[in-house]
Amino acid sequence: MxxxxxxxxxxxxxxxxxxxxxxxxxxxxxxxxxxxxxxxxxxxxxxxxxxxxxxxxxxxxxxxxxxxxxxxxxxxxxxxxxxxxxxxxxxxxxxxxxxxxxxxxxxxxxxxxxxxxxxxxxxxxxxxxxxxxxxxxxxxxxxxxxxxxxxxxxxxxxxxxxxxxxxxxxDPEEPSDLGDESVLVLSDVSVDAQGALLPPSSDPAAVIAGSDGNVVLVNGRVHPTLDVQSGRRQRLRIVNAARARYFSLGLAGRSFLQIGSDGGRLERPVSVENPVLAPAERVDLLLDPLGDAGTSLELVALPIARGLSLPLSAQVPLVTLRVVPAESAPSAPLPTLSRTITPIDTSGAEQVTIALTVDEGAASVSMGINGVPGSAAQPIHALVGSTQVLVVQNMTPYAHPFHLHGFFFQPLDASGAPQAPLEQKDTINVPPVTEIKLGVHYDDRPGMWMFHCHILDHAEAGMMGMLHVMN
Ligand SMILES: [Cu+2]
Known part of the structure; x- marks a missing residue:
């Protein structure tokens, strides 16, 4: 090419x-x-x-x-x-x-x-x-x-x-001084005491729990320190690149202003104390100036349970935010942020049920979509230019991050209207035994696209399917 x-x-x-x-x-x-x-x-x-x-x-x-x-x-x-x-x-x-x-x-x-x-x-x-x-x-x-x-x-x-x-x-048209910006790639790795990489387990309980690595990494490092200038607003742009781990972020009870998610900025910012990133999700967060030089705060991953029967994860320190003397002028007041996102119109749209299913045996576990593992899946069909409502039903007692390739969707509320504030998502957590609805418009990119759980152990166990977008 x-x-x-x-x-x-x-x-x-x-x-x-x-x-x-x-x-x-x-x-x-x-x-x-x-x-x-x-x-x-x-x-x-x-x-x-x-x-x-x-x-x-x-x-x-x-x-x-x-x-x-x-x-x-x-x-x-x-x-x-x-x-x-x-x-x-x-x-x-x-x-x-x-x-x-x-x-x-x-x-x-x-x-x-x-x-x-x-x-x-x-x-x-x-x-x-x-x-x-x-x-x-x-x-x-x-x-x-x-x-x-x-x-x-x-x-x-x-x-x-x-x-x-x-x-x-x-975004070239974004206001310039939203904050001192850092990209954080959250992940983990499974190693033994000698540093050898541990392979994923095929034991059913381990597959269900997912491969949480025993060493949590931020930009490839263990519990690094980020120097932040006093008086300066911080912008943390975070991706969860872990195989299975969820991150529930906490910063000593402070609130974050969430201004974006998977597909860029939200329609308007929202204040959130503990943003949760399921595997593959992203958040764009602003933090008011943290305090005086010489102080520090800990960004941590709080304990979180991924299923009704799964234990809470341990709290893990992620990043020490160390306040250092200002070298730049204090941040100007935050401008009013807004983004025009067209709400998806799902009136008359075809509803497609995607049930996330599990077949648990004593010696093995098989996961699937509508009871069928990915290896035997038949594609869902859609037409270029059409809109569908994906009804994602989690039939299992574990959470699953649902990911659709190639297209954004808008989460819908119970009435079928897009949830406020509007956002463009490609991955969303589906809590245990819960149904969510997603509105998706298929623009002019025909082909066979995948959708799957982004707990990679679950995808490998069969929780994946195909969407054929046709002219
Ligand atoms: Cu899953």
Missing amino acids: TDSHVPRFALFSLLALGCASPALSGADTDARSRRDFGLTEARDLDASPDVVSIALRATPSALEIVPGKTTPLATYAGTLPGPLIVAKRGDRLDVHFENGLAEPTTIHFHGIRLPNAMDGVPDMTQSAVQPGATFDYSFTLPDAGLYWYHPHYDTLAELGSGLYGAILVE
Whole structure:
């Protein structure tokens, strides 16, 4: 496709040049003031302002997770998480991908409304990228927001070995001083005391509980410290890249102002004390200035239960927010934030029931959609240009994060109207034995799209299905 004619040596020489440019520092004071906070920003190899072109290689990596020990991982570009891809709404993103692993893989760009052929689902939208092979992904970025990328091949194991990264699509028309901005990629990893990676368990109870890693990571690090300037508002843009872990955020009883979720900003901000991120969800949070220099606050993951019969998770410290003396002017008062989101019109829309089901045995567990595991699923059908109401019924006593590829949906209330404030979601938690309704409009991107539980153990156990959008 586009740019595939660029010789590889040209990419490498550009990469080398890119290394000479200054990195973002912790004290940068430009209008956006985004700190790297442990993330490496992907180098844009294309000089044109509306194209972001990156070279990305999946590679075996050995990193220190347990102090003094080495953990064999697989990563994008050798970093955990993979490079932060930064672009702006409307840009074209080219990802020249090379598989340096010993096993096939693909890249799925979670949440981005891209053409079906770029969705990264093996044997459905593309052939898996074999060891040593390459694949060029190329698509435009129609929506601002925080997205992420990960394999869609042997996903539980490959993502669990370290293959995930964030994509920040900036909104050029956004007010400039919303806050000093940090992207937080929350994840976890399962390792033993020697640092060896522990494989996922197929024991039924473990599959149901999901693979919660025993080491929680923020931007690949354990309990890092983020310096925040006194008098400055903070903006935390957070993605949950864990396989199964839910994060219920707490900050010493303070409230966050949530201004965005999966598909960019909300219609209007809402105050929330404990935002919850199910796997693959994103939030965009503002924090008022935290206090005087010399003080600090702990951002923690609060105990949360994922099912009626599952125990509470333990509280985990995530980030120490350490207040340091101001180097920049105090934040100006927050402007009134609003975004025009057209409420989805579901009058006359076809209702499609998607029941999330489980078949528990003593020795094995099978999950499915409407009682059918993903391996035997028949697709749901929809027409380009049509609107459906997906009635997602959780028939199990465990929560499931429901993810639809390729399209945003709007959660509906009991009357069928979109919930206020309006938002664009691609992943939503479905509590135990609960039914939710989602309105989704199929714009002009035909093809076979997946939907599945984003607890990856559950997806692997069969909780996935297909949606065929046809002309
Ligand atoms: Cu699930």
